[in-house]
């Protein structure tokens with residue numbers, strides 16, 4: 001190994017990547033030519049441990065892991081943990097939708113990724129960030145993360161509410177953070193002509209209406225977040241405390257209760273559960 005030393009604190013993205021192949025060099029580490037997923041097999045056919053365990057063998061550790069300058073204070077661990085997935089995924093949605101200074105943004109979805117997308121948009125200088133959410137506890141986190149407006153309506157009522165906020169036409173940038181057919185439609189219908197949708201929700205049954213996009217010059221970008229490419233850019237902000245994405249964790253459980261943690265997230269009784277070995 002060249003970059004990782006014994007005793008260092010490391011952040012591991014949700015997939016393995018070597019950092020050197022053509023796709024990694026292009027920043028799409030999720031398409032690493034020698035990549036692997038936790039809990040599957042690596043390129044050589046060896047078992048890759050599941051990521052949630054006391055000890056984990058990391059293939060291509062130099063490419064996969066990001067080290068912190070020193071072992072961080074325990075209070076920073078939740079926020080550092082979000083860099084392995086949800087915060088970088090929300091950031092990817094924002095980048096894919098072209099969020100920047102002065103832009104208007106709508107975030108579809110109030111899960112951990114949606115909330116992270118709010119924070120990422122705020123961080124990138126968005127002028128207005130609307131979160132679509134019906135849960136008061138999630139609305140509160142969204143507001144802490146920089147949401148300026150909350151829309152609780154969904155479907156056609158949701159689209160009408162969004163358009164009313166933005167000159168009757170929709171927002172510049174819409175971040176789709178759910179993955180269902182309904183959420184994708186919500187996202188596209190909330191985007192102004194000439195605007196962009198950034199989608200990071202794993203698609204389940206959603207289709208792209210190409211004719212509608214053609215008619216309104218709406219661009220869709222995004223996909224599975226190449227988290228490894230974003231960690232270093234966001235790490236400094238976490239370490240200096242200018243962003244605190246760890247607030248998406250509203251529950252903490254021991255590793256032995258992982259099944260209960262997933263159940264809580266599935267049943268929406270927790271936004272995101274932090275597991276401790």
Ligand SMILES: [Zn+2]
Pocket residue numbers: 017018019020021022023024025029031032033034035
């Ligand atoms: Zn690679």
